[in-house]
Amino acid sequence: MNTAIRPLPMRSYHFDNLAHIERLEIVVNDPVFHLLAAQLPPIGTTTKPAATSTAGFLFVGVATVVYGGDDRATAELRAHWTSFIRILRNAGIPAPSQPLTAQHFRDFRDKFLVRKFGSVAAANDVLKAALRAAALGQARDLGLLHGHDWTVADSTNGWFDVPRERVLIADGTWFYEMYEKTPPDMNQRKKKRKNKRAGSKRQIRLTRSKVGVRRTTPDADYQGKAHGYSHAILSVRGDDRHRSIVLDLARCPKGHEMGVVTESLVRLRNRLPNEDMAFVYDGAMRGKHHKQLREELGLLTINEAPGHDGRAYRQYEGTQVPKSSTRLRDLAFTTSSGETCMQRVEVLAGQMFRTEASALRGRRQRQQPLDHVAVRRFESDGTYRWEVDVEFTCTTHHEVHRATIDPNATMGGIALAEQLCAVPPNHERFRALYGVRNFAESLNQYLKGTIMHTERARSTNGHRHELDLIFAMLTSNAIAWAEHGSSRYAALPGR
Numbered sequence: 001m002n003t004a005i006r007p008l009p010m011r012s013y014h015f016d017n018l019a020h021i022e023r024l025e026i027v028v029n030d031p032v033f034h035l036l037a038a039q040l041p042p043i044g045t046t047t048k049p050a051a052t053s054t055a056g057f058l059f060v061g062v063a064t065v066v067y068g069g070d071d072r073a074t075a076e077l078r079a080h081w082t083s084f085i086r087i088l089r090n091a092g093i094p095a096p097s098q099p100l101t102a103q104h105f106r107d108f109r110d111k112f113l114v115r116k117f118g119s120v121a122a123a124n125d126v127l128k129a130a131l132r133a134a135a136l137g138q139a140r141d142l143g144l145l146h147g148h149d150w151t152v153a154d155s156t157n158g159w160f161d162v163p164r165e166r167v168l169i170a171d172g173t174w175f176y177e178m179y180e181k182t183p184p185d186m187n188q189r190k191k192k193r194k195n196k197r198a199g200s201k202r203q204i205r206l207t208r209s210k211v212g213v214r215r216t217t218p219d220a221d222y223q224g225k226a227h228g229y230s231h232a233i234l235s236v237r238g239d240d241r242h243r244s245i246v247l248d249l250a251r252c253p254k255g256h257e258m259g260v261v262t263e264s265l266v267r268l269r270n271r272l273p274n275e276d277m278a279f280v281y282d283g284a285m286r287g288k289h290h291k292q293l294r295e296e297l298g299l300l301t302i303n304e305a306p307g308h309d310g311r312a313y314r315q316y317e318g319t320q321v322p323k324s325s326t327r328l329r330d331l332a333f334t335t336s337s338g339e340t341c342m343q344r345v346e347v348l349a350g351q352m353f354r355t356e357a358s359a360l361r362g363r364r365q366r367q368q369p370l371d372h373v374a375v376r377r378f379e380s381d382g383t384y385r386w387e388v389d390v391e392f393t394c395t396t397h398h399e400v401h402r403a404t405i406d407p408n409a410t411m412g413g414i415a416l417a418e419q420l421c422a423v424p425p426n427h428e429r430f431r432a433l434y435g436v437r438n439f440a441e442s443l444n445q446y447l448k449g450t451i452m453h454t455e456r457a458r459s460t461n462g463h464r465h466e467l468d469l470i471f472a473m474l475t476s477n478a479i480a481w482a483e484h485g486s487s488r489y490a491a492l493p494g495r
């Protein structure tokens with residue numbers, strides 16, 4: 001890391017309400033920012049002198065993102081240029097006496113980077129690799145991923161208590177392409193479409209603009225009603241506000257998120273010691289994904305059962321099992337005297353409901369779901385085997401019966417990995433663990449609202465948009481690290 005950076009001249013920041021210029025100041029003083037700049041070739045050393053250094057051009061790129069647009073950035077840089085000269089020079093970045101503009105960055109991106117790397121995409125890959133590696137260090141500085149005071153050790157209940165700092169979160173997010181037609185546009189022209197919010201009623205502008213250039217971007221992704229650029233964001237957070245780090249960013253062509261997320265998790269897992277971690281995903285996780293992530297990566301996956309939300313189980317308790325149910329199976333428990341006590345269970349809404357024959361026309365009635373009392377993981381040869389203990393209080397034998405099941409097994413044709421949640425919705429910890437996913441959504445909103453400023457891509461193709469997102473990830477992590485991770489900041493008066 002760049003040790004030449006002098007301490008910030010500012011006293012401290014109000015992290016709940018940062019000015020844009022303060023965000024930029026934090027970024028140019030962020031060691032990861034300088035690490036990123038060092039991944040790119042120096043500029044202006046062989047031909048005519050450039051206006052600033054590679055880091056200086058990257059700074060302008062970050063400014064176009066933080067200010068939400070090229071014109072806006074150009075105006076703000078011009079208006080506050082004397083301040084920016086001080087901020088840049090303090091961070092060892094050459095600042096010309098004339099203000100830098102967004103055009104400087106566009107030339108840097110579209111000419112310099114393309115000449116050096118062949119494409120913006122190739123430069124993005126280099127930057128993303130550096131960001132990923134740096135994000136792990138930032139996460140550690142924030143006390144994330146590497147919990148020091150928590151060991152699963154021999155505690156049989158440890159997996160239910162996995163702390164939030166070790167719960168990985170993935171979420172996909174769409175940015176609509178720059179020239180997509182939005183509902184407000186439609187309102188003006190056709191006086192219909194009341195739905196102003198993004199998502200359900202968006203329409204794609206497939207017409208040509210007045211100058212005859214097709215305004216949809218050629219590399220945008222389509223999926224259902226979504227249209228634009230889809231990225232999966234992997235992150236981790238702690239309990240306090242803003243204590244969060246974006247760990248990875250990956251484009252999901254055509255919105256195929258889970259495959260991209262899996263690759264991202266594999267990359268991350270290869271760089272981490274064998275920590276005990278959980279993974280929450282707000283999206284469709286099929287049985288094969290649960291199985292792969294549990295068995296190959298040793299991650300405790302937490303999700304709702306497909307087709308049910310986390311509270312659905314409540315409506316089933318005490319109801320009759322329909323005759324058409326194909327989800328009834330027999331599960332053997334052993335009593336304390338060694339007898340077998342068979343129970344017929346229905347795998348439903350992520351849990352196992354014990355059922356009892358009712359007097360009524362031979363139908364069965366659902367009882368309470370079985371309690372999940374322990375989750376265990378065993379490692380051998382780099383793969384993992386899991387066990388879940390389930391139990392209930394048997395009124396025939398007057399005791400608690402327990403059975404151990406393999407949550408990745410198939411039970412008479414039912415893939416438990418998909419249908420049975422290891423941490424089931426009725427468990428007291430389910431809300432706390434699964435609820436972490438709300439953070440992923442709020443992180444997306446934060447990126448869109450605070451750094452990217454819009455749900456619409458502000459650059460004209462997928463690779464340029466991804467570079468914007470890279471800057472957003474850099475900015476978000478730099479601010480979190482400045483607030484929580486850096487002793488330099490923590491030592492400032494007033495904190």
Ligand SMILES: [Zn+2]
Nearest residue numbers: 341394396397
């Ligand atoms: Zn019994």
